[in-house]
Amino acid sequence: MYEFARDTNITIPCTFTTTVQPPKSGVITWSRRPTDSTDPNVPFETILTFYYPDNSYDLSAGFDPKRFSVDVDFLKGKANLLINFLKLEDSTLYECAVQIRRDSVGKNVDTTNLVVLAAPSEPICEVQGIPQFGQNIHLICFSEEAFPAPQYKWQSHDVQNNLLLDPSSVAGKCY
Template sequence: MESSMLTFVLLCVVWSNVAAIEVKIPEQVYEAVNGSDTTIPCKFETSVENPQSGVISWFRRDLNSSARNELILTYYYPDKIFDVAENVDAKGFSIDADLLNGKADLIIKNVEMEDNMIFECRVQIRGDIDGTNSNSATLVVLVAPSTPICEVQGNPKNGEDIKLTCVSNEASPPAEYKWQSLDAQNNPRDPEPKSTDNGGVLSLFGITTDTSGTYTCTSSNKVGSASCSLTLSVTP
């Protein structure tokens, strides 16, 4: 009796696992270079053999956890057509779907910084209402740093403390900054012992006429780099 009961329980577990839809997106994060085309894959398995009808929907939402989903498009089977939501650029999104083979890939054309969002794939198959019918992934749009702006903060007089600032207004992921300098004779030199170079801000303490020269800041990330320079003249 116990053996029969155990067999029955195991069969129930197997049936419950099979009779359920499961939607998967292979990775949690996808990256795309600004201006390129990219695809977010979505795969699914259903317990319904040769489904007669189904609906695939893609949504997006801001990275803010409290943001609400916004519909992008909806694909219908067996019609094999999709509609793009009214407030979405119809030329920017399409879908590569094959409902019988569990494929529902979202295609995004000419990605922009505004596409840094969470994208959700949702699949509904008639006759398969249990399981996990949606999954999501984050799209990170990569942008090379824009030409940084170099500025001097403070009075460049002998004995004063000043800061040299460097900022790229655009960069994804955020840019990293590094300052380098040449002396008045255009020879490379090591950073001054008391100086600090942090987040694009080069702090110089107790400057002297020897601090004068050309200072170059390089802004870089995994996509590219850019630089700016300024000439510092310390007055007595």
């Protein structure tokens, strides 16, 4: 698993070996699938396909060429995926598949999980209900944007800002 901050540029490595020396041709495919899918049969979506020996690649429709590319040294077994300006929706499962003509030995597919981190936006804190003696209220605190989702807690303080351990206190702060 890889964790990177939003808006950064990253490299997801893919290394491979072959029993065919020297390889005459090969194809490398980078794909992705949502990690939150509960159905393991959800297909991978192809990002790009690299062709050796002409060292060219096709980028699938819907993928921005300014954001997605590949860094390949086929003879050295390197096929890294480059993603620029990470977005939250880039958090997903990625797969690198290598096919080399006349090489059917070994593992030709590997997957990894990418998690894009985003700092929480300023918390929005609300009181639901009427804050009067004897009335129940609900204190709510959330950030409109963050990954992973932050955990907030409420603490009560007296007028001298001393922490109160009694949850029935009126004054509260969200952290």
